[in-house]
Amino acid sequence: MLAEVFGVSAQTVAEFVNVTSKARISLPDHEIAQWIEYLSAMPFTVLDADIVRRGFWFKQRYQIQYFDGALLAAAERLGCGIFYSEDLNHQQHYGDVTAINPYR
Numbered sequence: 001m002l003a004e005v006f007g008v009s010a011q012t013v014a015e016f017v018n019v020t021s022k023a024r025i026s027l028p029d030h031e032i033a034q035w036i037e038y039l040s041a042m043p044f045t046v047l048d049a050d051i052v053r054r055g056f057w058f059k060q061r062y063q064i065q066y067f068d069g070a071l072l073a074a075a076e077r078l079g080c081g082i083f084y085s086e087d088l089n090h091q092q093h094y095g096d097v098t099a100i101n102p103y104r
Helices: 010-020 029-040 049-062 066-078
Strands: 082-084 097-100
Touching (some): 010 029, 010 066, 049 066
Parallel strands (some): 082 097
């Protein structure tokens, strides 16, 4: 079952809504709403002070963008050992999380 191996952060859902609301992709509002419900039903974590602190630590420690660090912090909180991203170094360990580039 997908929900057992996949987690999502509030930041990820917010970025999804932002991107899919723009002219380039532009999903209809009812589809965006359906995706929000679907993604929010997954193991989910919110952006809170601990995620901000840990995200900032990742930024400093690995010299990455803060928002990538916050996503890693969320993945770590959710217990995800793998974080899929094309923005981070493929197979690099960031704390308890390993980044995998799904396009490689």
